[in-house]
Amino acid sequence: MEILVCVKRVPDSSENEIEVNPSGTDIERDDLVYSVNEWDNYAVEEAIQIRDKVGGSVTVVSIGDEDAEEVIRREMAMGADNGIHLSDESFEGSDGRGFATILKAVVDQGNYDLILTGAQADDGAGQVGGMLAALLDYPYASLVNLIDVLDGKRIKVGREIAGGHQEMNEIDLPCVLSIQTGINEPRYVGIRGIRKVASIDIPIKGAGDLGVGTETIGAAAAKVKRQDYFVPELGEGAEMLEGSTDEIVEKLIELLKAKGGFK
Amino acid sequence: MPEQIFAYILHKNGNVDDTAAELIHAANAISPEASVVAVVAGSGDELQAVCDEMAKTYAEVWKIDSDALVYINAEVLRGLLVRVLPKNPVVLVPHEHFGMDLSPGLSVKLDAAYLPDVVAFEGLEGGLLKAVREEYSGMVSTHVTCDIREGAVITIRPGAFQPDESRDAGGQVLDKTDEAVDGGIPGGNRRYLEIVEAETGDVDITKSDVLVSVGRGIEDEDNLEIVFDLAKSMGADVSCSRPIVDAKWLEKARQVGTSGQTVKPKVYLACGISGSFQHMGGIKGAPFIVAINKNAKAPIFQVADVGVVADIVEFLPDLADAIGDTK
Ligand SMILES: Cc1cc2nc3c(=O)[nH]c(=O)nc-3n(C[C@H](O)[C@H](O)[C@H](O)COP(=O)(O)OP(=O)(O)OC[C@H]3O[C@@H](n4cnc5c(N)ncnc54)[C@H](O)[C@@H]3O)c2cc1C
Numbered sequence: 001m002e003i004l005v006c007v008k009r010v011p012d013s014s015e016n017e018i019e020v021n022p023s024g025t026d027i028e029r030d031d032l033v034y035s036v037n038e039w040d041n042y043a044v045e046e047a048i049q050i051r052d053k054v055g056g057s058v059t060v061v062s063i064g065d066e067d068a069e070e071v072i073r074r075e076m077a078m079g080a081d082n083g084i085h086l087s088d089e090s091f092e093g094s095d096g097r098g099f100a101t102i103l104k105a106v107v108d109q110g111n112y113d114l115i116l117t118g119a120q121a122d123d124g125a126g127q128v129g130g131m132l133a134a135l136l137d138y139p140y141a142s143l144v145n146l147i148d149v150l151d152g153k154r155i156k157v158g159r160e161i162a163g164g165h166q167e168m169n170e171i172d173l174p175c176v177l178s179i180q181t182g183i184n185e186p187r188y189v190g191i192r193g194i195r196k197v198a199s200i201d202i203p204i205k206g207a208g209d210l211g212v213g214t215e216t217i218g219a220a221a222a223k224v225k226r227q228d229y230f231v232p233e234l235g236e237g238a239e240m241l242e243g244s245t246d247e248i249v250e251k252l253i254e255l256l257k258a259k260g261g262f263k
Numbered sequence: 264m265p266e267q268i269f270a271y272i273l274h275k276n277g278n279v280d281d282t283a284a285e286l287i288h289a290a291n292a293i294s295p296e297a298s299v300v301a302v303v304a305g306s307g308d309e310l311q312a313v314c315d316e317m318a319k320t321y322a323e324v325w326k327i328d329s330d331a332l333v334y335i336n337a338e339v340l341r342g343l344l345v346r347v348l349p350k351n352p353v354v355l356v357p358h359e360h361f362g363m364d365l366s367p368g369l370s371v372k373l374d375a376a377y378l379p380d381v382v383a384f385e386g387l388e389g390g391l392l393k394a395v396r397e398e399y400s401g402m403v404s405t406h407v408t409c410d411i412r413e414g415a416v417i418t419i420r421p422g423a424f425q426p427d428e429s430r431d432a433g434g435q436v437l438d439k440t441d442e443a444v445d446g447g448i449p450g451g452n453r454r455y456l457e458i459v460e461a462e463t464g465d466v467d468i469t470k471s472d473v474l475v476s477v478g479r480g481i482e483d484e485d486n487l488e489i490v491f492d493l494a495k496s497m498g499a500d501v502s503c504s505r506p507i508v509d510a511k512w513l514e515k516a517r518q519v520g521t522s523g524q525t526v527k528p529k530v531y532l533a534c535g536i537s538g539s540f541q542h543m544g545g546i547k548g549a550p551f552i553v554a555i556n557k558n559a560k561a562p563i564f565q566v567a568d569v570g571v572v573a574d575i576v577e578f579l580p581d582l583a584d585a586i587g588d589t590k
Contacts, residue, residue: 017402019402097371141453159364160360160522162360166461168458171454228406230404238554256497261473261497261530
C-alpha cells in the first residue's frame with residue numbers, strides 16, 4: 001500500500017503558553033517550542049504500522065518554510081520512507097482550500113492508495129483532509145480511530161462519534177482519512193533515530209514543480225483571511241484563590257464543603 | 264446579503280439535537296433579514312416528526328427522505344445536498360463529528376468558502392462576513408473575514424449561540440426528496456456498517472456527584488496516584504480529559520467530553536486541564552467548577568467558579584492531606 005501522510009509543524013500548545021503579540025498581528029513566536037502536530041503524528045504511526053503489515057511505502061509531505069524540514073525528518077526517523085517538502089512564497093496566505101489544492105497536486109504526481117491527515121491542527125479548523133478528498137473525488141472519513149486493511153481495494157475504518165461510540169464503515173481505495181488521536185501509541189523518536197536520517201535528501205517542491213496555478217493558492221485566492229489575534233474577555237472568570245498554600249487549601253476546603261464537594 | 268441561510272439539523276432517534284435551535288440565532292447574527300431554512304434529512308416517520316418539530320422554530324423546512332438515510336453517511340448526504348441547494352448558498356452546520364465529516368468537502372463541491380468552528384459573528388459588509396474563531400485549544404481568539412459572495416459552508420460551535428425557544432414560527436415543510444435523489448444515491452464508495460458501542464468501565468462517572476478530573480498537566484502516569492488519593496479523601500470519582508485516555512493511562516469510560524461521557528456532577532475539580540470546548544462540552548448541569556492549573560492564562564479559568572494557580576503535582580497531595588486532617 002502506498003501511503004501519503006500530510007503533516008504540519010506547529011507550536012506545541014502543551015509545552016507553551018500561547019500569547020498574542022503586542023500588536024495583535026500574530027502569536028508571540030519568540031521562544032516557542034515547535035513540534036509535529038499531535039494528530040499528524042498519530043497518522044504517521046498508523047501509516048507505518050499498515051506498511052509493516054501489508055507492505056508498501058510511507059511518504060510524509062509538509063507545506064512550510066525551511067523549518068518544516070525538521071518535522072519531515074522527525075517523521076522519517078519514526079519510520080516513514082520518503083519526505084516531500086513543499087515550499088514557495090506563493091503558498092503564503094493560503095486558506096484551507098489553497099493548502100488542499102497544493103496537496104492535491106502532490107497526490108496527482110504520485111500513486112497513493114491511502115492519504116492520511118490529522119483530524120485538525122493548531123487552528124482547530126479540521127478542513128484540509130475533507131477538502132483534499134473532495135478535490136480528488138475520493139471518498140473521505142474523518143476522526144478515524146481504527147483502520148483494518150481488508151484487501152488491496154477496500155479498508156474498514158472506525159470513526160469516533162459522540163459518547164465514545166464508534167461508527168464502522170467500509171471504504172474503497174484510494175481514499176482520504178483524517179486521523180484522531182488515540183488510534184495507536186506513536187513510537188518514541190530519539191536523537192539517534194534523527195541522526196540516522198540526518199543526511200537523507202528531502203526534495204523541495206514549489207508551485208512550478210507541482211504545476212499549481214498561483215491564482216488558485218496564496219492570499220489572493222483565499223476567501224477566508226485571519227485579521228488579528230486577541231484574547232477575549234469572557235464573563236467574570238473564576239474567583240482566584242491567593243495566599244500561601246495553606247491559606248489556599250483552607251479556603252478551598254471551606255468552599256468544597258459548602259458545595260457538597262466531599263463527604 | 265444572502266436572502267436565505269440554510270441550517271443543517273442534526274437529529275437522532277426522532278430527537279432534535281440541541282444545536283438545531285442554536286443555528287437560527289447564528290443565522291440571525293450573520294444577517295437578520297435573511298430567511299432561515301432548516302434542512303432535515305433522514306427517513307420515514309421519525310424524519311416527519313423532526314420536520315414538524317422544526318417547523319415550530321423555522322419558517323421553512325426542507326425535508327429529504329430516503330431509505331439511504333436511515334443512518335446518515337456524510338458521503339451520501341453531501342451528494343444529495345449539492346443537488347438541492349441553490350447557487351452560492353450560505354449553509355450552517357454544527358461543528359461536531361458529523362459536521363466535520365460533511366462540511367469541508369461540501370464547501371469544495373459547492374465551490375463555496377469554508378469557515379469552520381465559528382463562536383461569534385461581527386457583521387457582514389460587502390459580502391465579507393466577519394467572524395470570531397479560536398485557535399490553540401482556545402488559548403487565543405482570532406477575527407477572520409470570509410468572502411461569502413459565492414456561498415459559504417460555515418460550521419458553528421455547539422453552545423456558542425443561545426437556543427431559540429420561541430417555537431411559534433408556524434413554518435411549512437417542503438419535500439425536496441425528488442430533487443435530491445434524482446440521479447441516484449451518491450457516495451457508494453463509503454458504506455456504513457454498524458455502530459460499536461463504547462466500552463463501560465468500572466465506574467460510571469455520569470452518576471458521580473463529585474469528580475476529580477485530571478488532564479495532561481499530570482505529566483506522568485505514576486502521578487495519577489495522587490489524583491486517586493485526593494478523590495478517595497473527598498469520596499469522589501476520578502475522571503479525565505482525552506490525552507489521558509489517548510495515552511492509555513485511564514480507560515475511555517472515564518473521559519469527559521464530546522467524544523467521551525457527559526457528566527452532571529455537583530462539584531468538578533479540573534486538575535491540569537486547559538478547558539478546551541470539547542472537554543467542557545461534556546460537563547452539564549452547571550456544577551461548581553474548581554480549576555487548578557499552573558498557567559494563570561489557561562482558558563479553564565474563564566469558565567471555572569474558583570481557580571488556583573499551582574502545580575498540581577505539589578498542590579493535590581497538600582489538599583488531600585488537609586482534607587484527611589479535617590476528618
Ligand atoms: C473531535 C474531537 C473530539 C474531542 N473530544 C474530547 C473529549 O471528549 N474530551 C476531552 O477532554 N478532549 C477532547 N478533545 C481534545 C481537546 O481538543 C483537547 O485537546 C483536550 O481536551 C486537552 O486536554 P487537556 O486539557 O488535558 O490538555 P492540554 O490542553 O494540553 O492542557 C494541559 C493543561 O495543564 C496545565 N498544566 C501542565 N502542567 C501542569 C502542572 N504540573 N500543574 C498544573 N497544571 C499543569 C497546562 O497549563 C494546560 O492548561 C477532542 C478533540 C477533537 C478534535
